[in-house]
Amino acid sequence: MHRYAALLRGIAPSNPNMTNDKLRGVFEGLGLEDVGSVLASGNIVFSSPATDVPVLERRVQRALAEELGIPGGTIIRAHTELRALLDxxxxxxxxxxxxxxxxxxxxxxxxxxxxxxxxxxxxxxxxxxxxxxxxxxxxxxxxxxxxxxxxxxxxxxxxxxxxxxxxxxxxxxxxxxxxxx
The missing domain is CATH 3.30.70 (Alpha-Beta Plaits)
Structure with a gap:
């Protein structure tokens, strides 16, 4: 399993379709594991066996658009990339x-x-x-x-x-x- 962070564009926590629980629900519905949120601005962490990040981004974005009407961009980074950036x-x-x-x-x-x-x-x-x-x-x-x-x-x-x-x-x-x- 790989750890990832999804950085969602255009999330407004005051929008009832953009709350953390609904966002997490979309990720869980895709079969992603260990789903959590960071702050209330569209930062979702999760685990997945997938290694093709562009395919994963498109899959998540399609589900967000279909289930919650969120058209914005989805950018995914692996934990290792973010850790190296901090380091x-x-x-x-x-x-x-x-x-x-x-x-x-x-x-x-x-x-x-x-x-x-x-x-x-x-x-x-x-x-x-x-x-x-x-x-x-x-x-x-x-x-x-x-x-x-x-x-x-x-x-x-x-x-x-x-x-x-x-x-x-x-x-x-x-x-x-x-x-x-």
Whole structure:
């Protein structure tokens, strides 16, 4: 059995079809095991003998759309990928806080990796890098003005569309802890 985390895009916990119990129910209905949730924002951990992640992503997404009407993207990462990402310590000496967000933006399997990172003229974002093994952009976002969307986040949306989802570094740490617990 392999441990995985599904990072679901566009989950609104206030939507009655997007509650953790309903999300877990879809995963359990697919025969996935050890299903759990992390926070209330579409982070589901589970076990499966499957090793073809793109096929697993499509299977989960199809079930979410059919059973709960959730059209958003499903991105799945193996526990080993997330553990290696944490162990790489991409944010040395930095802490996630109210005004400064440490973020990880995951690309769907099969998405084209960047040839080069975008220029960084945006004073709200410092791009730390791109981790090809986990297929994730890492950035530090100045969130002191929540009314402004950093140019980097807009670039990600324009470049990758719905084939991405962003989590705070704290959430990634919580997901790995749940996978290991």
């Amino acid at each position: 790489s310590d991409p944010f040395p000496g930095l802490t996630h806080g109210r005004g400064t967000y440490l973020t990880a933006t995951f690309l769907k399997d099969g998405a084209t990796a960047p040839v080069r990172l975008p220029e960084q003229p945006d004073p709200l974002t410092r791009v730390v890098g791109y981790n090809p093994a986990a297929r994730v952009f890492l950035a530090v976002i100045d969130n002191s003005d929540p009314g402004r969307t950093p140019d980097f986040m807009s670039w990600l949306d324009r470049t990758y569309g719905k084939d991405i989802t962003t989590r705070t570094w704290l959430t990634v740490q919580r997901i790995v802890k749940k996978l290991e617990g």
